[in-house]
Each structure stands twice: as C-alpha cells, then as structure tokens.
Amino acid sequence: xxxxxxxxxxxxxxxxxxxxxxxxxxxxxxxxxxxxxxxxxxxxxxxxxxxxxxxxxxxxxxxxxxxxxxxxxxxxxxxxxxxxxxxxxxxxxxxxxxxxxxxxxxxxxxxxxxxxxxxxxxxxxxxxxxxxxxxxxxxxxxxxxxxxxxxxxxxxxxxxxxxxxxxxxxxxxxxxxxxxxxxxxxxxxxxxxxxxxxxxxxxxxxxxxxxxxxxxxxxxxxxxxxxxxxxxxxxxxxxxxxxxxxxxxxxxxxxxxxxxxxxxxxxxxxxxxxxxxxxxxxxxxxxxxxxxxxxxxxxxxxxxxxxxxxxxxxxxxxxxxxxxxxxxxxxxxxxxxxxxxxxxxxxxxxxxxxxxxxxxxxxxxxxxxxxxxxxxxxxxxxxxxxxxxxxxxxxxxxxxxxxx
Amino acid sequence: xxxxxxxxxxxxxxxxxxxxxxxxxxxxxxxxxxxxxxxxxxxxxxxxxxxxxxxxxxxxxxxxxxxxxxxxxxxxxxxxxxxxxxxxxxxxxxxxxxxxxxxxxxxxxxxxxxxxxxxxxxxxxxxxxxxxxxxxxxxxxxxxxxxxxxxxxxxxxxxxxxxxxxxxxxxxxxxxxxxxxxxxxxxxxxxxxxxxxxxxxxxxxxxxxxxxxxxxxxxxxxxxxxxxxxxxxxxxxxxxxxxxxxxxxxxxxxxxxxxxxxxxxxxxxxxxxxxxxxxxxxxxxxxxxxxxxxxxxxxxxxxxxxxxxxxxxxxxxxxxxxxxxxxxxxxxxxxxxxxxxxxxxxxxxxxxxxxxxxxxxxxxxxxxxxxxxxxxxxxxxxxxxxxxxxxxxxxxxxxxxxxx
Numbered sequence: 001x002x003x004x005x006x007x008x009x010x011x012x013x014x015x016x017x018x019x020x021x022x023x024x025x026x027x028x029x030x031x032x033x034x035x036x037x038x039x040x041x042x043x044x045x046x047x048x049x050x051x052x053x054x055x056x057x058x059x060x061x062x063x064x065x066x067x068x069x070x071x072x073x074x075x076x077x078x079x080x081x082x083x084x085x086x087x088x089x090x091x092x093x094x095x096x097x098x099x100x101x102x103x104x105x106x107x108x109x110x111x112x113x114x115x116x117x118x119x120x121x122x123x124x125x126x127x128x129x130x131x132x133x134x135x136x137x138x139x140x141x142x143x144x145x146x147x148x149x150x151x152x153x154x155x156x157x158x159x160x161x162x163x164x165x166x167x168x169x170x171x172x173x174x175x176x177x178x179x180x181x182x183x184x185x186x187x188x189x190x191x192x193x194x195x196x197x198x199x200x201x202x203x204x205x206x207x208x209x210x211x212x213x214x215x216x217x218x219x220x221x222x223x224x225x226x227x228x229x230x231x232x233x234x235x236x237x238x239x240x241x242x243x244x245x246x247x248x249x250x251x252x253x254x255x256x257x258x259x260x261x262x263x264x265x266x267x268x269x270x271x272x273x274x275x276x277x278x279x280x281x282x283x284x285x286x287x288x289x290x291x292x293x294x295x296x297x298x299x300x301x302x303x304x305x306x307x308x309x310x311x312x313x314x315x316x317x318x319x320x321x322x323x324x325x326x327x328x329x330x331x332x333x334x335x336x337x338x339x340x341x342x343x344x345x346x347x348x349x350x351x352x353x354x355x356x357x358x359x360x361x362x363x364x365x366x367x368x369x370x371x372x373x374x375x376x377x378x379x380x381x382x383x384x385x386x387x388x389x390x391x392x393x394x395x396x397x398x399x400x401x402x403x404x
Numbered sequence: 405x406x407x408x409x410x411x412x413x414x415x416x417x418x419x420x421x422x423x424x425x426x427x428x429x430x431x432x433x434x435x436x437x438x439x440x441x442x443x444x445x446x447x448x449x450x451x452x453x454x455x456x457x458x459x460x461x462x463x464x465x466x467x468x469x470x471x472x473x474x475x476x477x478x479x480x481x482x483x484x485x486x487x488x489x490x491x492x493x494x495x496x497x498x499x500x501x502x503x504x505x506x507x508x509x510x511x512x513x514x515x516x517x518x519x520x521x522x523x524x525x526x527x528x529x530x531x532x533x534x535x536x537x538x539x540x541x542x543x544x545x546x547x548x549x550x551x552x553x554x555x556x557x558x559x560x561x562x563x564x565x566x567x568x569x570x571x572x573x574x575x576x577x578x579x580x581x582x583x584x585x586x587x588x589x590x591x592x593x594x595x596x597x598x599x600x601x602x603x604x605x606x607x608x609x610x611x612x613x614x615x616x617x618x619x620x621x622x623x624x625x626x627x628x629x630x631x632x633x634x635x636x637x638x639x640x641x642x643x644x645x646x647x648x649x650x651x652x653x654x655x656x657x658x659x660x661x662x663x664x665x666x667x668x669x670x671x672x673x674x675x676x677x678x679x680x681x682x683x684x685x686x687x688x689x690x691x692x693x694x695x696x697x698x699x700x701x702x703x704x705x706x707x708x709x710x711x712x713x714x715x716x717x718x719x720x721x722x723x724x725x726x727x728x729x730x731x732x733x734x735x736x737x738x739x740x741x742x743x744x745x746x747x748x749x750x751x752x753x754x755x756x757x758x759x760x761x762x763x764x765x766x767x768x769x770x771x772x773x774x775x776x777x778x779x780x781x782x783x784x785x786x787x788x789x790x791x792x793x794x795x796x797x798x799x800x801x802x803x804x805x806x807x808x
Contacts, residue, residue, distance in 0.1 A: 053740040054732035054756070085728055087757050098430070120725025121758040230729055307711075310801055315804025321524025324489055325634055328458035336457040353491050354525040393797045399712055400719025 001011050004260050006267075008165030009173075012145030014174040015241035016040040016201040020144035021151030024132025026080035026118070026125060034132040035151030036101065037075045037195055038140070042111055042311075043239035044073040046208040048215050050232040056084035058114040059233050061094040065110055070204040072237055073111040073196055075195055076101045076133065077152050079180065083116040083124050084230040093124045100133040115193050117180060117231050118154055152180040152193055155398055160271040160282075166260045168253045169244040173200045173258050179268040181275075194219065194234040200257060201240035202247040209249070210258050218265035219299065220387040223275040224304045234265075271388040283313055284372045284387055291380035295332040299375060300386035302330035304353030310391035313371055318362035320348040323373060338378040344371070410671075411578075413567030416549030418578040418603040419645035420444040421461035423517050424548035425435045427554030428536025430522070430529060437622040438536040439555030441479045441599055442544070446515055448573050449476040450612040454636040460488035461636050462518035465498040469514050473607040476641055477515040479599055479760050480505045480541045481556050482533065483584065488634040493701065497528045502538040509785065521584060522558055523637050538647055539648040546640055556597055564675040572657045573648040575603045579664050583672040585636075585679075598638040598672055604661060605644035607653040613653070614662050615640050623671035625701065625740040625790040627709045638669075667793040682798030686774050693781040699736040700788035703779065706734035707790070710777035714795035717775050722766035724752040727777060742782040748775070755782075 012019040021035030046068050049059055065072065076097055083090045094114045102109035116124070139147070149159040162178040181192025215234060240246075247257050275283040275404045290296035303309055306326040312319040320341050327339060341349035344365045346357050365371070416423040425439035451470050453463055469476065487494045496731055498518045506513035520528070543551070551565040567580040585596025619638060644650075651661050680687040689708045696698035707713055710730040716723040724745050731743060745753035748769045750761050767776070 052729065052732035053738065054728055055740075082725075085725060085753070085756060085758060119723075120729065121753075171512075230732060270492050307799075311800055311803035314800065317804065319523075321486075321489065324458055325456065325524065326458035328634060334457065349489070349525075351490060354489060391800060395711075396715055396718065396797050396800060397796060399715035399795075400721065 003256055004164060004263065007163050007165050009059040009174070009176055010031040010087045010145035010161050011037055011148055011176045011195060011197050013163050013176045014197045015080065015373040016239045017197045018140055018145070019148035020136060020140045021036045021147035022135060022139050022326055024133060025128040026078055032147060033080045033282035034078045035148035036136050036180065037148060037197060037237070038105060039073050039237055039239045041239055042071045043074045043237040045070055045113070045203055045235060045237050046204065046211045047233060047235045048212060051232055052230045054085060054230045056082055056116060056231040057086060057090035058094040058116040059084050059231055060089065060097065062115065062233065062235070065113060068110065071111060072235070074101055074105060075115060075235060075237070077115040077193065078129065079152050079154050081122055081124050082118045082120050082231045082332045083117060084120040086121065086123055090121060093126055094256065096126060097129060100130050103134050104137050113235055115231070115233060117152065117193055119231060120230060135181045146285060149178040152178065154180065155277055156180055156275055158275050160268055160275065162264050163265040164260050164264055166256055168242070168247070171242045171244045173242040173244055173257070175197060175200070175264050177268045178262040179272055181272040185375060186386060192219065192232050192272055194265070196234070197238040198236070198238045199241040200238050200247055201242065201244050201306055202352055203239045206248050206254070207236060207238055212259055214258065214262040214265045217262060218269040221301065222269045223301060223382065223386070223388050248392040270387050273389050276389035278392040279389030279396045280392055281390045282370050282386050282387065283389060284370070284385060285375065286372065286383065286385045287375045287377065288383045289377040290382040290384070291333070293382045293384060295334065296382045296384035298332045298384070299327055299330045299377065300384045302326050303373065303375065304386040306390035307391055310388065313366055314390035314392050316366035318343060318348060318357070318359065318366060323375070324349060324352070327375060334377050334403065340378065341375040342374040407660055407668065408568060408570045411567050411569050413499040413578070413580055414549035414565050415441055415552055415580050415582040415599060415601050417567050417580045418601045420603055420643045421601045422544055422549070423552035424541060425551035426536060429532040429709050430482055435640065435783060436555035436745045437484045438482045438533065441552060441601060441641070442509060443477050443534035443641055443643045445643055446475045447641035448479045448606055448608045448611055449517070449639060449641050450475055450524050450608065450615045451460060451639045452616060454634060456634045456724065457704050457772070458489060458634045460486055460520060460635040461490060461494035462487050462498040462520045464637055465495065465502065466517040466637065469517060472514065475515060476517045476639070477511045477695030478505055479508060479517040479519060479639060479641070480537065481519040481597065483522060483556050483558050485526055486522045486524050486635045488524040489556050490525065490527055491728035492682065493527060493576050497530055501533060501537065504534050508537050508541055514624065517639055519635070519637060521556065521597055524634060553582040556582070558584065559681055560584055560679055562679055563740060564672055564679065566668050566671040568661055568664050568668055572604065572646070572651070572661060575646045575648045575736065577646040577648055577661070578602060579604070579668050581668040583674045583676055585676040595685065596636050596667070596676055600638070600640040600668060602640070602642045603645035604642050604651055605646060605648050606642045610652050610658070611640060611642055614631045614665055617660070618666040621666060622673040625705065626673045627705060627790070627792045648760040666719045674791050680793035682796040682800070684796055685717060685794045687792045687794065688774070688789060689774045689779065690776065692780045692787045693783055694788070695737070695784035697786045697788060699738065701790070702736045702760060702787045703731055703734045703781065704788045706730050707777065707779065708792035711795055714792065717770055717793035718796050720750060720767050720770035721765065722747060722761070722770060727779070728753060728756070731779060738781050740784055744780040744782065746778040
C-alpha cells in the first residue's frame with residue numbers, strides 16, 4: 001500500500017473535475033440542497049443501485065443513461081426531497097433536471113446523472129430547482145468542490161469526503177469520494193448516495209466490476225438501522241485525465257487501483273456508519289474463522305445490526321450475551337460450541353463459554369469512540385468486517401419527527 | 405366464536421392445575437423470580453423452541469423430556485438469569501432444578517419442564533434456587549396462580565395472562581396462558597416464554613400440531629427489536645380434567661379448540677408486543693391481497709420491524725414513505741405499482757402513489773395507543789397480521805444498562 005496515500009482533497013480534486021453546490025429552497029432551512037459534479041469531458045461511468053423494489057425516479061433515469069453508453073459528464077444531486085413514489089411526474093421531473101443541467105453547462109442531457117435524497121412521496125419544487133440549476137454555473141469555482149459534499153446532506157452531521165493518490169504507469173492518479181447517509185442505512189447496496197471521481201483511464205467493464213466488488217466490502221457492510229432506502233446509489237466517474245494506460249483486468253497495476261477504490265469506499269462507508277443518526281460511536285465487527293465469506297459477512301452484519309448490541313455499546317455495558325445471541329440467530333451454519341469473542345483486546349468468550357474479565361476495564365474500553373468486536377468462529381479461514389454505530393436516545397429523537 | 409369466551413382467570417384456572425411463585429434471591433431487587441405450574445396428574449404436553457443456535461440448557465433439558473414421552477406434570481421457571489452459555493454446569497443446574505421440584509412435590513423428575521429467562525452467561529445461584537424450590541409447596545394455594553405470572557417477568561412492565569372457556573362434548577374446557585417477553589422479541593418462534601394450561605383431553609400429536617400452527621399466527625408474528633433469544637419456548641399442558649372426548653384432528657369440535665388455543669396465543673402475543681421495552685403503543689400491520697401467506701407474513705413482519713416506521717409511529721408522524729420503503733425491501737415478489745396503504749381509516753397511498761390526506765387527522769390517529777397500518781398488495785387473496793410497538797427513548801434507556 002506504499003504507492004497509495006490519503007491526501008487532502010474533495011470530489012473536485014481529480015484532474016478535469018469541478019463541483020459546487022447552493023441553496024435552492026428545497027429544504028425548509030437555509031442549508032445547501034443542490035449540487036453538481038462536472039467533468040470537462042464525458043467520463044466512463046459505473047453505478048450500483050438500491051435493491052428496494054420501490055426505486056426512485058432519479059435512480060431509474062440515471063440507470064437508463066448508464067445502461068445506454070456507460071458514460072456521464074455530470075451528476076446533479078439534491079437533498080431534502082427524494083423524488084420517490086412520485087410516479088410519472090417524478091420521472092418527468094428527473095428528466096427536467098437533466099435537461100436543465102445540459103442547457104446550463106452546454107452538455108448533452110443524456111450524460112447527466114440525477115440523484116435525490118430526502119422525504120419520500122412529495123413532488124420536487126421544480127421552479128426552485130430549475131432556478132437553482134440556472135445559478136450553478138455562476139457558483140462553479142476552482143475551490144467550490146466542498147459545497148457539493150454539503151449540498152447532498154440530510155440528517156448527516158458531517159460531510160463525508162476522502163481523497164487518495166496513487167501512481168499508475170508513472171502518472172499520478174487521484175480518486176475522490178463524497179457520500180451522504182445517516183439513517184435508512186443497511187447492507188445490500190441499498191445504503192446511501194456516494195459519488196466517486198477519478199482521473200484514471202479505465203475500461204468501462206473493469207470499472208463496473210471493481211465498483212461492484214468494492215461495494216460488497218464497503219457500503220454493503222454497514223448498517224445504521226436496518227432500513228433500506230428507495231434512492232441509494234453509488235456512481236463512479238473516470239475521465240482519463242491522469243494519462244495512464246487504460247486500466248483493464250490485465251493491467252499490472254489493476255490490483256493497486258482496486259485497492260485505492262476499495263479504500264475510498266470503505267472510508268466513506270465508515271464515515272457514514274460513524275455519522276449514523278444519533279450515533280456516538282463507530283462499532284467495527286470483525287468475524288474470523290468462517291467457513292465461507294458469506295457466513296463471515298452474515299454473522300458480522302447480524303451482530304452490527306442487533307439493537308441490543310447497539311444499545312449495550314451505547315451504555316458501555318459489556319453484555320457479550322447479546323453478541324452471542326446475535327451470532328446464534330444469524331442463520332449461518334456455525335458451530336455453537338467454538339465461538340470466541342473479544343471486545344478490543346479483552347477476551348470475554350472462549351469456546352462459547354464466559355471468560356472472567358475485569359468489568360471496569362471492559363467498560364472503559366466500550367466508552368471509547370471506536371469500539372471493535374472480534375468474533376472467531378473457528379470454522380474456517382474466511383473473514384469479513386462490518387461497521388455500524390450505537391443506538392441512542394438521539395436516534396429516536398431524530399426519527400420521531402423527521403418531517404416536522 | 406359464540407361458543408368461546410374470554411373469562412377472568414389465570415394459568416391455574418383450568419381444572420386440576422395450580423401455580424405459584426416466590427422471591428428466591430436470583431434478582432437483585434426483591435421481585436418474584438421463581439415460579440411453578442403443577443398439574444394433579446401427568447399432562448399431555450407440547451412445545452416449540454427458539455431457532456437460535458445457542459439454545460440454553462433449560463430449554464434443551466425440557467425438550468429432551470418432551471421428546472421422550474410428550475408428558476409433563478410441572479413446569480418450574482425462573483427469571484433474572486437465563487442459564488444460557490453455561491455449558492455442562494448449566495445443564496447440570498437445569499437437571500438439579502428438575503429433581504428438586506420432583507422431590508418437593510413428589511412427582512417424577514422427568515415430568516418437570518424447566519424454563520429460565522434473564523441475563524446470559526452467568527451461572528444460576530443454585531443454593532438460593534434449591535432453597536426457593538423447597539419453599540414452593542408452602543406457598544402453593546388455591547389462589548396463588550397470579551404469582552407465577554409475576555415470577556417469570558424481567559423487564560416486562562405488566563403481567564400477561566389470558567383465559568378462555570369453550571364447550572366441547574357438553575363439557576366446559578378452559579385454556580389459560582401466561583407469557584413473559586419485552587425485549588429480544590422477534591419472529592420465527594424465538595420470541596419469549598409462554599405457558600398454556602388446559603383441562604382439555606387431547607391427543608398429543610394433535611396438540612403439537614395445533615401449537616405449531618397457532619405459533620405461526622401469533623408469537624411468530626410479533627417483533628419488538630429483531631433480536632431472538634437463546635431461551636424462548638412455548639409449552640402447553642393438557643391434563644384431560646374437562647372430561648371431553650379426546651380431541652383429535654377428526655373430532656367435530658377440533659376447529660373450535662384450535663380457535664380457542666389460537667385466540668389465547670394471539671392475545672398473549674399482542675400483550676408482549678404492547679409491553680415491548682419502552683413501548684407506548686401497540687402497532688398492528690395487516691397485509692391483504694398477497695399472492696401467498698408467506699409473502700403476506702414477510703411484508704407484515706418487515707414493516708413492523710422497521711426502526712423508521714416504529715419511530716415515526718412514536719412521533720405520530722404520518723411518514724408513509726417509510727412504510728412503502730419497508731414493503732420494498734421485504735424481499736417478496738410484489739408489484740411495486742399497486743400498493744395501497746391506510747393508517748386506520750385514512751388512506752395515504754393508492755396504487756403506490758400519495759393520496760392527499762389531512763395531516764392533523766392522521767396525527768391524531770397516530771397519537772392513539774392502538775395504531776393499525778393496513779397494506780393491500782392487490783396481488784392475490786392471502787393475508788397476515790403482525791404486531792409490534794413503537795421505538796422510544798425508553799427502549800434505549802432500558803437496554804443501555806440492563807445488567808447494572
């Protein structure tokens with residue numbers, strides 16, 4: 001990983017990209033709610049989408065564009081309104097956003113991806129959005145990239161960006177990511193919005209394949225509350241400005257690019273989990289010794305998804321019985337006699353049997369902001385890591401009155 | 405249902421049954437923690453058990469007894485300690501509870517069922533339990549039945565009992581039930597402890613079959629937090645004292661008995677859901693128009709299990725988008741264009757499309773203690789009902805420090 005480093009930078013850092021955002025009046029409070037990512041030239045693009053049966057209009061429109069030629073030159077995104085369950089009018093509104101962006105930036109409308117997040121079942125205020133889009137070119141500056149990351153937030157408390165640099169064919173390649181997501185976070189893609197830009201030159205099919213694989217190890221391994229939204233999507237744009245030889249599966253540095261993409265996506269995923277609605281802690285569950293990767297993932301996700309584990313971590317209560325319980329209902333073929341559990345470095349269960357431990361030490365460990373639960377199934381060589389957050393009073397507070 | 409009526413009464417109401425409870429010192433606070441149900445004669449018995457891979461010792465011991473001859477004469481139950489993840493010593497302790505009860509009441513030890521609920525991974529304080537068991541005969545009175553229902557509670561706020569009478573072969577048959585469960589409540593049997601007594605004369609295989617079917621429509625349709633415990637079990641004892649002709653599948657009133665058993669179990673299930681940890685409301689989700697019962701159940705359980713739906717109901721927020729969202733990730737083959745949703749009598753979604761409704765009216769409806777969500781999939785003739793509760797600050801409070 002020495003060829004790979006995390007650097008300062010935002011979604012507009014890769015060569016040939018710009019981004020910006022503004023307040024258009026979708027949100028009731030004056031917070032940025034409309035943003036755009038723009039590439040100087042059409043970029044190779046790949047996407048993964050929610051598994052929810054009710055797919056929102058912007059997602060369907062974007063998917064249709066990508067299915068056609070796997071290229072995008074811009075992504076317009078709004079927060080505050082998801083344009084979901086809005087029928088034909090929702091579809092038309094998403095298409096209008098495309099054409100408005102096409103007009104404002106003089107690019108073909110079918111190269112504009114659309115993403116929306118927010119309340120479900122209300123029509124977009126198209127007059128404000130169209131006015132907002134018309135103002136986007138004027139606020140597009142060299143340094144306006146961070147505004148995009150702000151414009152896509154809803155109940156998020158912090159912006160989620162990451163930027164890495166690597167060298168491919170002696171050229172510096174940059175990959176940057178920006179994500180939003182706080183509630184309605186759950187495994188199986190359907191997790192949030194994430195946008196990734198890179199100036200790498202890359203074959204479309206390899207980009208799609210790398211995106212799908214990295215999604216399984218990143219966004220599909222986080223959960224906040226088990227809910228899966230109608231709008232979730234990850235899009236990657238690669239405009240080739242870095243000047244490397246086109247990356248394919250057979251390129252000698254294909255593995256390095258994958259590692260970098262995977263790092264960007266895992267860091268964004270962890271930022272989303274840490275910023276889970278009401279969360280005070282990031283919880284990491286690592287499962288080792290599984291017979292299959294599928295078993296490792298299922299066990300890790302089940303433990304990270306348990307409301308009882310989440311509240312115990314919130315209360316810094318070393319109630320490992322709840323961890324064992326969750327392992328037990330994960331619907332995996334594990335041996336219930338051989339499970340070890342650690343909280344950080346403190347072993348609390350050995351061969352499914354309690355290990356005496358010092359309660360104050362365990363409590364002190366669980367009071368930290370980053371809590372790691374390690375589970376060894378002693379049933380094989382596979383492993384997986386999942387991320388989540390604690391369940392707190394504030395989760396309830398935020399969600400009991402989201403619309404008001 | 406005219407032949408069937410809910411009457412006052414507890415687990416000791418059916419003829420030939422007694423029950424009691426006392427404080428033995430398992431719980432840190434002086435609340436009843438040890439109870440017994442006793443039949444004058446060995447009763448036909450049937451059970452269903454948790455699907456959790458980590459099955460607690462008392463459950464395994466009880467299951468072994470029932471597998472042997474499908475008869476029990478007594479059930480001893482304790483709260484405050486689950487005797488789970490306690491290995492060989494846990495098994496021995498459960499067996500010791502059996503033999504102590506056998507000695508105290510002069511009945512064969514292998515006719516004693518054992519049930520435990522509470523903290524996982526700690527050994528039972530066997531000295532106190534044995535002393536408590538030796539005191540049970542002295543506190544066994546004609547009217548001590550309600551003490552059993554108290555003795556099995558943990559974080560429950562209220563006792564959960566129900567009693568019905570019906571007439572079979574001109575004989576009055578009584579069925580009574582007592583349950584505990586508040587957290588760690590989730591579909592697929594694995595839900596809680598429930599005990600049912602009846603003086604009906606019944607064939608063992610018919611009893612087991614009726615129990616399993618009624619479990620699918622009652623306890624398997626409730627959820628509080630999605631967690632499934634290591635100790636959950638439903639046991640039915642039928643001692644034949646009512647004097648009816650033995651009930652079999654072919655008995656002309658077999659259906660009536662099933663309806664009565666099912667009523668008892670649904671009422672207990674609803675009481676558990678309503679008493680969910682921190683709950684202020686009982687939520688009922690009815691799914692109609694499903695192609696299969698399995699689809700109807702899955703959709704109902706997914707909606708009732710959504711943290712976002714639960715918090716919205718807590719906040720009396722008519723955020724139907726979260727209901728649609730949960731339907732969408734239920735992993736069922738439904739048509740996402742045809743879904744109707746009602747909150748009580750207020751239709752909010754028609755053919756997957758928002759229906760304008762009066763917000764204050766909807767809010768007033770959701771502020772009631774019993775909230776009904778009706779979903780019509782328009783895809784068939786099957787239906788299912790699931791029960792759950794809202795997710796509140798108090799759920800977090802209770803579970804952040806359960807052990808302390």
